[in-house]
Structure formats: C-alpha cells, structure tokens
Amino acid sequence: TLKANAGPLWNPAIGYWRAHRNAWGPYVNASLENPVVVPYMSGLWILSPKMRGRIRFGIRRTFALSEHLSLMPSVETVWMDRRRFDSRYGAEPEDSFLGGSFATVTTGMKLSWQITENWQSYFRFQMFDVINSQARRAVKKQDVYYAKCDWPIFRLGVEYAF
Numbered sequence: 001t002l003k004a005n006a007g008p009l010w011n012p013a014i015g016y017w018r019a020h021r022n023a024w025g026p027y028v029n030a031s032l033e034n035p036v037v038v039p040y041m042s043g044l045w046i047l048s049p050k051m052r053g054r055i056r057f058g059i060r061r062t063f064a065l066s067e068h069l070s071l072m073p074s075v076e077t078v079w080m081d082r083r084r085f086d087s088r089y090g091a092e093p094e095d096s097f098l099g100g101s102f103a104t105v106t107t108g109m110k111l112s113w114q115i116t117e118n119w120q121s122y123f124r125f126q127m128f129d130v131i132n133s134q135a136r137r138a139v140k141k142q143d144v145y146y147a148k149c150d151w152p153i154f155r156l157g158v159e160y161a162f
Helices: 082-089 133-141
Strands: 002-011 023-032 038-046 052-060 069-081 100-114 119-130 150-160
Touching: 052 082, 069 082, 082 100, 082 133, 100 133, 119 133
Parallel strands: none
Antiparallel strands: 002 023, 023 038, 038 052, 052 069, 069 100, 100 119, 119 150
C-alpha cells in the first residue's frame, strides 16, 4: 500500500530572539507499506526565511516479538540541497549529486510495547553519523560541545493514536 501525505510546514522560532524569522514551506511523506521491508521518503522544502531543502530516504521493518511487543530496525540517509548544505556546513558541497549532497546516515532500533489500542510506549536507540567528508571536516573545526560527527541518540516515549 502506498501511504502518502503532504502539507504546509510552519515552524516559528518561539523563544529565540529572531522569532520573526519563521520557517515555512511544503513537505511530503511517502512510504510503500508491505510485510517485507518498508521504503520511505520525507521531503521538506523551506521557502522562507531562506530557500533550502532536504529529502530523507530510508527503509524499516517491524518484527512482532509478541502480541504487544515489536522491534523495528531502520536505516536512513539525508540528501541536502546546496543551500541547506551551505547553511549547515559553511560551504556548498564539493562533490555534489543533483545539486546537493548526501550528508548523514542514521541507523536505529525501536522497541515498542502496545499498552492499549491507542497507547504505546517505546524505547529507541539511533546512531547518527555524518558521512560526507567535507561535512565531517566542517564539524570537526567547530569548538562547541555539540559539534560531533557521530552521535548516539536514546529516546523513551509514549504515543497516543486517535
């Protein structure tokens, strides 16, 4: 089954001194739902305050461990247009692909427990890696604590579906 949605994105920078510089633009999400492996993409094109875009491509698969417990491994890469790459890493990509560059890969696992029909809790582990050599050099030149090329990400959460 092809699942898709699209719409406008409005992201005001609430709490920041440049709050008047709201980001907005269209987005689209699509996935090919099936029992083997689910390929998906998520596109976002920011029109203001600066035009820039990115597309996430990934695959995921859900394994039922029991009636209420499931495990979902996934892998995802992100392509950025030249303007987004420049705003993120300080220069346009040297080795571009379709005017932009693949910059990151995120691999992960999500363990979900279906509490009721509508409530679910989860634990998610992801590994975020900057794979573009130019982007890695740009990140390593930064002297802020969060400038890292490889990040482990842990999340605990509860979801409600209606």
